[in-house]
Amino acid sequence: MAASLRCFLRSGKKAVSALGQREFHKSAPVAAQVTVRDALNQAMDEELERDERVFLMGEEVAQYDGAYKVSRGLWKKYGDKRIIDTPISEMGFAGIAVGAAMAGLRPICEFMTFNFSMQAIDQVINSAAKTCYMSAGLQAVPIVFRGPNGASAGVAAQHSQCFAAWYAHCPGLKVVSPWNSEDAKGLLKSAIRDDNPVVFLENELLYGVPFEMSEEAQSKDFTIPIGKAKVERAGTHVTLVSHSRYVGYCLDAAAVLTKEGIECEVINLRTIRPMDVESIEASLMKTNHLVTVEGGWPQFGVGAEICARIMEGNDRLTASGRRLSSRRGC
Amino acid sequence: MLTNISNVLRACAQRNGAAAVVSARTYADFTNEATFEIKKCDTFKLDEGPATQVVLTRDEGLQYYRTMQTMRRMELKADQLYKQKIIRGFCHLYDGQEACAVGIEAAINLSDHLITAYRAHGYTYTRGGTVKEIMAELTGRRGGIAKGKGGSMHMYCKHFYGGNGIVGAQVPLGAGVALACKYQGNNELCVCLYGDGAANQGQIFETYNMAALWKLPVIFICENNRYGMGTSVERAAASTDYFKRGEFIPGLRVDGMDVLCVREASKFAADHCRSGKGPILMELQTYRYHGHSMSDPGVSYRTREEIQEVRSKSDPISMLKDRMLSNNMASVEELKEIDVEVRKEIEDAAQFATTDPEPPLEDLCNHIFHNNPPLEVRGTNPWSKLKSVS
Numbered sequence: 001m002a003a004s005l006r007c008f009l010r011s012g013k014k015a016v017s018a019l020g021q022r023e024f025h026k027s028a029p030v031a032a033q034v035t036v037r038d039a040l041n042q043a044m045d046e047e048l049e050r051d052e053r054v055f056l057m058g059e060e061v062a063q064y065d066g067a068y069k070v071s072r073g074l075w076k077k078y079g080d081k082r083i084i085d086t087p088i089s090e091m092g093f094a095g096i097a098v099g100a101a102m103a104g105l106r107p108i109c110e111f112m113t114f115n116f117s118m119q120a121i122d123q124v125i126n127s128a129a130k131t132c133y134m135s136a137g138l139q140a141v142p143i144v145f146r147g148p149n150g151a152s153a154g155v156a157a158q159h160s161q162c163f164a165a166w167y168a169h170c171p172g173l174k175v176v177s178p179w180n181s182e183d184a185k186g187l188l189k190s191a192i193r194d195d196n197p198v199v200f201l202e203n204e205l206l207y208g209v210p211f212e213m214s215e216e217a218q219s220k221d222f223t224i225p226i227g228k229a230k231v232e233r234a235g236t237h238v239t240l241v242s243h244s245r246y247v248g249y250c251l252d253a254a255a256v257l258t259k260e261g262i263e264c265e266v267i268n269l270r271t272i273r274p275m276d277v278e279s280i281e282a283s284l285m286k287t288n289h290l291v292t293v294e295g296g297w298p299q300f301g302v303g304a305e306i307c308a309r310i311m312e313g314n315d316r317l318t319a320s321g322r323r324l325s326s327r328r329g330c
Numbered sequence: 331m332l333t334n335i336s337n338v339l340r341a342c343a344q345r346n347g348a349a350a351v352v353s354a355r356t357y358a359d360f361t362n363e364a365t366f367e368i369k370k371c372d373t374f375k376l377d378e379g380p381a382t383q384v385v386l387t388r389d390e391g392l393q394y395y396r397t398m399q400t401m402r403r404m405e406l407k408a409d410q411l412y413k414q415k416i417i418r419g420f421c422h423l424y425d426g427q428e429a430c431a432v433g434i435e436a437a438i439n440l441s442d443h444l445i446t447a448y449r450a451h452g453y454t455y456t457r458g459g460t461v462k463e464i465m466a467e468l469t470g471r472r473g474g475i476a477k478g479k480g481g482s483m484h485m486y487c488k489h490f491y492g493g494n495g496i497v498g499a500q501v502p503l504g505a506g507v508a509l510a511c512k513y514q515g516n517n518e519l520c521v522c523l524y525g526d527g528a529a530n531q532g533q534i535f536e537t538y539n540m541a542a543l544w545k546l547p548v549i550f551i552c553e554n555n556r557y558g559m560g561t562s563v564e565r566a567a568a569s570t571d572y573f574k575r576g577e578f579i580p581g582l583r584v585d586g587m588d589v590l591c592v593r594e595a596s597k598f599a600a601d602h603c604r605s606g607k608g609p610i611l612m613e614l615q616t617y618r619y620h621g622h623s624m625s626d627p628g629v630s631y632r633t634r635e636e637i638q639e640v641r642s643k644s645d646p647i648s649m650l651k652d653r654m655l656s657n658n659m660a661s662v663e664e665l666k667e668i669d670v671e672v673r674k675e676i677e678d679a680a681q682f683a684t685t686d687p688e689p690p691l692e693d694l695c696n697h698i699f700h701n702n703p704p705l706e707v708r709g710t711n712p713w714s715k716l717k718s719v720s
Contacts, residue, residue, distance in 0.1 A: 089539065095499060095503050096502050099503035104514070136696075
C-alpha cells in the first residue's frame with residue numbers, strides 16, 4: 001500500500017486540476033474555480049474591510065504585492081497604514097506585531113516562509129502564546145502569523161522545513177493548516193477573527209492550484225471553525241489522516257485503491273492544534289486501520305502525535321497506526 | 331527670599347521652645363514650591379536638552395517621597411519573605427532604582443503605555459497596581475494581580491504590559507504598542523525599558539531601525555545599573571554610551587538617582603514623541619542595592635564599598651528628603667509619619683500575601699485562550715481530563 005501511495009505522489013497535481021469545470025449561468029452565482037492564492041487574498045481583503053484594526057505586515061507584502069503575490073492589490077486598496085512593508089528583521093517585526101496586538105490592534109504578521117519564523121520564534125511562543133495564561137486572561141494577543149510552510153520545489157533544506165509539529169507542541173497557540181481554497185479562505189477568516197495567536201501554515205505549491213469554491217464559500221461571512229477536521233472522502237477499510245498539500249495525495253491514492261476494492265476514508269485535519277481527535281477516533285471505529293500522511297519529518301511529528309493519541313485513547317479502538325512522511329534524517 | 335522666610339520661621343520656632351514647635355507648626359508654614367538646579371543631561375543628536383532649573387511643589391515632593399518609600403519598603407519586604415521561603419522562584423528587586431520609575435510616571439499619563447523587563451515590581455506599582463496585589467502575586471496567591479499565575483516577572487495592569495522574562499524581547503513589543511498608538515491616532519506614547527545587559531540584544535537594534543523609520547512614538551529607556559547580572563558594563567559593551575547606541579535616534583544620558591532629573595528628561599522625551607518626531611532614547615544611570623536576583627548576594631562582581639558609597643551619597647529617597655527638608659517643604663515629623671503609614675501598608679499587604687489562599691486547582695488550565703469556548707485539556711496522564719475556560 002505504501003508503494004501505491006508513493007506512486008501517486010507524482011500525479012497529485014494532474015488529478016486535482018481534472019476536478020470540476022467552469023459552467024456559465026445567467027442567473028444565480030455558482031461554484032467557481034478559485035486558486036488558494038486568490039482565496040487567501042479574498043479572506044484578507046474582506047477582513048481588512050470588515051475591521052479597521054486588522055492590518056498586514058511583513059517583507060514585501062505591500063509594494064511587491066507579496067513575495068508569492070498572496071497580498072496582491074491590497075496595498076493599492078488600503079495604503080501604507082494598513083499594509084506595511086518591513087525591513088528584513090523577523091525577530092523585530094514579529095515582536096512589533098505582537099506588541100500591536102497587545103495594545104488592541106489585530107495584526108496579520110507574514111513570514112516570507114516559516115523557515116524565517118525561527119528567527120522570531122521566541123516572540124511567537126514566549127510573547128504571544130504564553131501571555132494570556134501568565135496574565136490570567138488580562139492580556140490577550142489577537143494575532144495571526146501566516147506564510148508558506150514545508151516543502152516547496154527544489155529550494156533546499158534551509159527553505160523546506162515543516163513547522164507544524166514545532167508550533168503545535170505549544171499550549172496557547174492555535175495551529176491551522178489548510179488544504180484547498182475553501183479551507184484557506186474560511187480558516188484564515190476565522191484565524192483573523194480569533195482573539196488568540198494563530199499560526200497559519202500555508203503551502204507555496206498550493207498557491208497556484210485552483211479548487212472549486214461553493215457559492216456559500218464565496219460569501220463575505222464564510223468562516224470555517226478552527227479545531228474541526230473534515231472528512232473529505234468517506235470510506236470503510238482504512239483511514240488516511242493528513243493536512244495541507246498531502247490531503248490531495250491521499251485523495252489520489254484513494255482513487256487508485258478504490259479500483260482494487262479498498263475504500264479509503266480521507267480526513268483533512270484542517271487544524272493541527274487543537275487537534276480533532278474525535279473525528280479520527282470515529283473514523284477508526286469503522287475502519288480500524290490508520291495511516292497518517294504528512295510533509296514534515298517523522299520523528300516527534302504530527303503523525304507521531306496522532307498515533308500516540310490513538311494508542312492511548314478509547315479502549316474500544318484496536319487500530320494501530322503507520323506514518324508516512326518525508327525522509328527522516330537519521 | 332524663600333530662604334529668608336524659612337529662616338524667620340525657624341527663628342520663631344526656636345523662641346517658643348521645642349514642644350510648642352510641633353503644635354504651632356501647620357502645613358501653611360511650609361514652602362509651597364521651590365526651584366532646584368539639577369544635573370545637565372548629556373545629549374546626542376539633540377540641539378537642546380531638558381531644563382536644568384526645575385520647580386518642585388510640596389505636594390509633588392510628598393507624593394514622590396511616599397511612592398519611592400513604598401517601593402523601597404515593598405522590595406525589602408519581598409527580600410524578607412523570600413528568605414522565609416514564602417516567595418519562591420525568581421525575585422528581582424528594584425531598591426535603589428526608585429527614582430527611575432517615579433520620575434518617568436511623573437512625566438507621562440496613565441493613558442500612556444509602559445513595558446519593562448523582569449525587574450518590574452516598581453513599575454507595576456507606579457502604573458496602578460496596589461502593594462497588596464503585587465505582594466500576593468509574588469507569593470502566588472489568588473489575590474495577586476495576575477491571580478497567582480504570573481509571579482514576579484509577569485504582572486500586568488491597564489496600559490502596563492509587564493513584566494517580561496526574555497531579555498530584550500520587550501523592546502520590539504514596546505515599539506509595537508507605540509505603533510498601535512500611532513495607528514489609532516490617540517496621541518499616546520509607549521515607554522519601553524530595558525537594562526544595560528539587554529542593550530546588546532540584536533532585536534533592540536532591529537527595533538531602533540523600524541521605530542525611527544516609521545517615526546513611532548516610543549521612548550526607549552536604558553536603565554543602566556552598571557551590571558547585567560554579574561557582568562559589568564565595561565565587560566559587556568564595546569561602547570558603554572548607551573544613549574548613543576540608537577545611532578540615528580536622538581539620546582539623553584540622565585542621572586537616574588535624582589527623581590527630578592528623570593522627570594525633566596522624561597517630560598522632554600514625551601514632548602519629543604508627541605510632536606511626531608519619532609523615537610528618542612534615554613539612558614538612566616542608576617544602581618541596584620540588591621544582587622541581580624534573590625539568589626545573587628551581589629558582592630562577587632562588585633565591592634561592598636561601592637554599594638555603600640552609592641547608598642550614602644546618591645540614594646534617591648535621601649536626596650529628595652534632604653531637598654525637601656532644607657527648603658522647608660516638609661518637616662522631619664511629617665516624613666516620619668509617611669514612613670509609618672507606608673510601613674503599615676506594607677505589613678498589611680504582607681499579611682494578606684501570606685494568608686490569602688493559593689489559586690484553586692481548577693484554575694490550573696484556565697486562561698490558555700482568550701474569549702474561547704471551554705475546552706478539555708489533557709492532564710499529566712491520558713485519563714486525566716482537565717477543563718479550561720477563558
